[in-house]
Amino acid sequence: MWNLVLCGLSGILLGVLFSFQRSCPICSKFDYDEKLLERVIRNDILLNDALDKITETKAKVEHVLTRIIEDNAKAVNTLDVKRKELDDNVESFINSVTRNVSVTVEEMKASLKSLVLQTDNELKAKTRQIDEKVEDFFYSASQAVHRNVTDLSSAVQLLVERTASELDIIKDQLKVPTSYFRARITASYTELSGAQDVVFPTVDVNEGQGYDPSTGKFTASIHGMYLFSVQYCVENNKVVHLEIVHGGKTLQRSTEYDSSAYFRCVTMQVSSVVAMGDMVWVRSTESSMLFSDSIRYNSFSGTLIHV
Known part of the structure; x- marks a missing residue:
């Protein structure tokens, strides 16, 4: 130029x-x-x-x-x-x-x-x-x-907060609430008639307060998979016929006759999905005689294993 x-x-x-x-x-x-x-x-x-x-x-x-x-x-x-x-x-x-x-x-x-x-x-x-x-x-x-940097920072902060909130929700969902009970019969002899509900009045553990010692029935407060177990001991030369029922429907049955004079004890257990509000208990199917002492327990227990 x-x-x-x-x-x-x-x-x-x-x-x-x-x-x-x-x-x-x-x-x-x-x-x-x-x-x-x-x-x-x-x-x-x-x-x-x-x-x-x-x-x-x-x-x-x-x-x-x-x-x-x-x-x-x-x-x-x-x-x-x-x-x-x-x-x-x-x-x-x-x-x-x-x-x-x-x-x-x-x-x-x-x-x-x-x-x-x-x-x-x-x-x-x-x-x-x-x-x-x-x-x-x-x-x-x-x-x-x-x-743009400010907007990006705000978006990242919002994403972090949302992710943290979602993680908290997931953690809460992963927490398995405690629901566990164990009760016993302390009387030396318990005679049962057919189709009689078995009551275990002595409560050792009752986390969640789902077991009623006056009726012998467990009421689920949480929907999930439960494991139930029953141990019973048989009077000499007597027979015991028991079952675990869920809302009146049989889940598991067991029969034991003792002719050895050792007062043998037997255990049966079963797992089942129980809805909130459903009941599970033990019932005799025929006339039975239970025996109990310091080394032989008749017990009924249950625990929540998965939600």
Whole structure:
């Protein structure tokens, strides 16, 4: 850009010099100014085109800005060199023709200095505009990045809180509530008739308070899989017929006859899914005789093993 201006100025000076050497009329000052104005306008158009392209993308802005700064530095350096050359040429030209065209030379020198000053001011103004637009662009970009980071941080925080809440729910679901009981018959002899509910009145453990020692029935407070166990001891030369029932439906049955005089004890157990509110108990299926002492327990127990 500055090369074109300087080349144009050099051409004008040479033209003036040749015109004086050929004793031709001096070129019109307005024609000269018009040509200079055209060059300035073309330079201004080029600068405006470069300014429009800056806003396309951040990467292009940085690249173009770097180029502009480099070109500006080169232009300033070139302008200084050309200005010195121009001053030298003008001074030489003035010395060579001062006696004939002193007035014209002074006017031309003033015009050239004014043009240089005007062009320099315009270049500085364009540079300031570019700096302001680049600064605005980076400020807007930084604000957008800050908003995006803030939104992302909020989303991550919300996700962490939601995940923690879901984990707490899962942990609560994985906790198996305690529901366990064990009760015994402490009487030495217990005679049962057919289809009689067996009551175990002495309670050793009753976690969850599901077992009723007055009825001998366990009522589930939690839906899940339960394991029930019954141990009974048989009177010598007697028979015991027992079953574990769930809501009146048989889950497990056992029969034992003792003819050895050892008062043998037998255990039966069964697992079953029991709904909340359902009852499980022990019942005799036929006439039976239970025996109990310090080493022989008649007991009924149950525990929740899975929810």
